[in-house]
Amino acid sequence: MTRVAYLGPSGTYTHQAAIQQFGVEDNEMVPMASIQKCFSALLDDESISYAVVPAENSTNGQVVFTYDLLRDYMLVTPNAARGCMIPSFAIVAEQYVAVEHCLASPLPMTADELKKADIDRIYSHPQVWGQVGKYLEELARITGKALGRCDVESTSQAVDRCLRDYRENNRVSLAIASALACRLSGAHIVQSHISDVADNTTRFLIIQRRRQESLQILPGRQPTPSGERIHLVAFTTDRQGTGSLTDVLLVLKRYGIDMRSITSRPFRRCSTSSKWQYVFFVEYQDQVDVNWDNFHAEAVALCREWCHWGTFYRNNRYYS
CATH class of the missing domain: 3.40.190.10 (Periplasmic binding protein-like II)
Known part of the structure; x- marks a missing residue:
């Protein structure tokens, strides 16, 4: 092996x-x-x-x-x-x-629910922010505020932190990660294909x-x-x-x-x-x-x- x-x-x-x-x-x-x-x-x-x-x-x-x-x-x-x-x-x-980034949440969430939710932070790897800049601007428009960006070691860890916030503190946070990370962790995909460049x-x-x-x-x-x-x-x-x-x-x-x-x-x-x-x-x-x-x-x-x-x-x- x-x-x-x-x-x-x-x-x-x-x-x-x-x-x-x-x-x-x-x-x-x-x-x-x-x-x-x-x-x-x-x-x-x-x-x-x-x-x-x-x-x-x-x-x-x-x-x-x-x-x-x-x-x-x-x-x-x-x-x-x-x-x-x-x-x-x-x-x-x-x-x-x-690289096909997704917006992940601990709960199933529509765009309208995202707008109304009390969310103040989003997790991802530092390398990701430069790949989804336009989408983050759109997300700020939808939520009515710029979410705090929290750097973590990997995109999978971003999903884990998002889920842990909800499990331990009943706080809804978001994460940017791969569809594979969402599937393996049980997180919900709010929106797929959010990279600024399609063939990233x-x-x-x-x-x-x-x-x-x-x-x-x-x-x-x-x-x-x-x-x-x-x-x-x-x-x-x-x-x-x-x-x-x-x-x-x-x-x-x-x-x-x-x-x-x-x-x-x-x-x-x-x-x-x-x-x-x-x-x-x-x-x-x-x-x-x-x-x-x-x-x-x-x-x-x-x-x-x-x-x-x-x-x-x-x-x-x-x-x-």
Whole structure:
């Protein structure tokens, strides 16, 4: 049996991503209270084979909690060679989940009843607010006031808090979560499909412990027909100043490597007073005609740290 840690509780979009990747037969999905605990479980619990964490959303960008953890694990990893780092785990697959937010209530409720109800708060994950901004404006118009936004660790936890408010205090609160979370918890869906963008999608990374017998690049349940593979690396530049990032990216251009994405997260090195330092995350396509040894030698020479986080198949949901 394969045990998979994911950002819980059950019913989260991460839970759905884990099911898409591994299925439910002969697998145990292990919910974790935070993204940090997903990483910790994978590193510390030998019974956990994989972890599934959210990485970015098509509407409001990267999940900073995940990228900051990748940054932090990278920066504490000893160098294997000049600037080269091999962390304790690797990214071996990706999944995409259509985000279809719902407005949930502990009671069945019509739009008229919603208008009359004494409601002052709404729960959800912080990433959600930017995905339902227009709907929240409409909700404020319906209720006659802007509801207090309460951040929780996950959309499933938002439903749990909503139900607990009613069960323990007879208070009607609302939550924004997935239909799966509502169904599993017994909450009532007041309105479905409330995202501002109809095709809102979240991308998830599947991570495996490196010290297992061997890394396996997972094809997933819906592999790309082309078998396209993607590399994810993170690096810091060897110097500050004009052109330091450009110098690294020009190496990709010289070797004809197709870069698919780039993002960054700030950090501060203890040995310097500068506040404006960054770890860059770059994804690029695996290509058979590239001399990868020469490419890596040139790129790493321009970096202070270079970490190859993994190689994985591009999921075909990326294109749809």
